[in-house]
Amino acid sequence: MKCKYIVHNLFYEGFTMSKLSEQSDQVVNLSLDKQLCFSLYSASNAMGRAYRPLLDKLDLTYLQYIVMMVLWEHDSVSVKSLGEKVHLDSGTLTPLLKRLEAKGLVIRARSEHDERVRVISLSEQGVSLQQQAESVPQAMLCQADMPLEELQALKQGCDRLFAKLMK
Amino acid sequence: MKCKYIVHNLFYEGFTMSKLSEQSDQVVNLSLDKQLCFSLYSASNAMGRAYRPLLDKLDLTYLQYIVMMVLWEHDSVSVKSLGEKVHLDSGTLTPLLKRLEAKGLVIRARSEHDERVRVISLSEQGVSLQQQAESVPQAMLCQADMPLEELQALKQGCDRLFAKLMK
DNA sequence: AACAATTAAATAGTGCACAACTTAAATTAA
DNA sequence: TTAATTTAAGTTGTGCACTATTTAATTGTT
Structure with a gap:
């Protein structure tokens, strides 16, 4: 899941690297500070x-x-x-x-x-x-x-x- | 004229390094391509x-x-x-x-x-x-x-x- | 030549960004 | 406890950016 990793680093700090289907139990952190x-x-x-x-x-x-x-x-x-x-x-x-x-x-x-x-x-x-x-x-x-x-x-x-x- | 030089490089390509008072005989080239x-x-x-x-x-x-x-x-x-x-x-x-x-x-x-x-x-x-x-x-x-x-x-x-x- | 297609610019309408100003609530000072 | 000051949000007006559409001139095709 290379693309996921990149997104984690550049756009979503705090975004876990679990699969998209496993997101129900996590708060997706759309941190503005990390967005290019x-x-x-x-x-x-x-x-x-x-x-x-x-x-x-x-x-x-x-x-x-x-x-x-x-x-x-x-x-x-x-x-x-x-x-x-x-x-x-x-x-x-x-x-x-x-x-x-x-x-x-x-x-x-x-x-x-x-x-x-x-x-x-x-x-x-x-x-x-x-x-x-x-x-x-x-x-x-x-x-x-x-x-x-x-x-x-x-x-x-x-x-x-x-x-x-x-x- | 350090600042002049910087302007030359970053903002005005083709801008000569002569003093401002000597500009009458040159075309100041405000090259858009060079503007950050x-x-x-x-x-x-x-x-x-x-x-x-x-x-x-x-x-x-x-x-x-x-x-x-x-x-x-x-x-x-x-x-x-x-x-x-x-x-x-x-x-x-x-x-x-x-x-x-x-x-x-x-x-x-x-x-x-x-x-x-x-x-x-x-x-x-x-x-x-x-x-x-x-x-x-x-x-x-x-x-x-x-x-x-x-x-x-x-x-x-x-x-x-x-x-x-x-x- | 006639007509379809393309092209250049203008138009209309939406949603920013911003400065300047207004309104109203809260804070401070006399 | 009034009165002055500050603060938060809203309002007004201008100028982008953009999409979608329109108008009119040019080009291409038959």
């Missing part, structure tokens, strides 16, 4: 909260900041290609892009070759916001206050898990 | 998506599942103590607990000693749901398909980052 997914979820939420005071100064949310980073890197992208880069779909991106447009940071044009696609590009204001955003990663890093190797390892782990969960 | 926070955010979103088909069978969202796990472990908890365990506040939990109550899974009583506190406890249906939930962590683990040590290291990294961002 909960740690990931909590860390991601905490990250969002940590970004907030920094991004408030730019009047951006974290996802808006992410989208702006894509645009600072590529300038013109379709909603589809943007969605592939940030791993989100039009259901999330369309209203977000409308808000960025309302703030005057992006332009939502139509492609001339294909009327279906929206071409998102930066306004002058959107371009100039990049300078203000440059201090953000540094500020976040100071808050993390962890060895670089550890942060890199954490990033790699997240990337690997993401890749596994996507296929 | 984005990896964390994407992995957390992917995790939520991976849980969904499993939790749909239990008619639970991921956060509802998390809250049920706390209750399966402790049975009776106040909103405040629940919030401390799941790192969320009443703004998120109150509506969620009302939905769990509407499904007949929990009971939202008042404390007799202190009328301010809500005591959340499991209904019979809430208790019996635990058996159906037991297969969920195993199913998730199969999807992750990564060495146990790596998943444990990832969990540790998330926990350490969370702790740093919280203080």
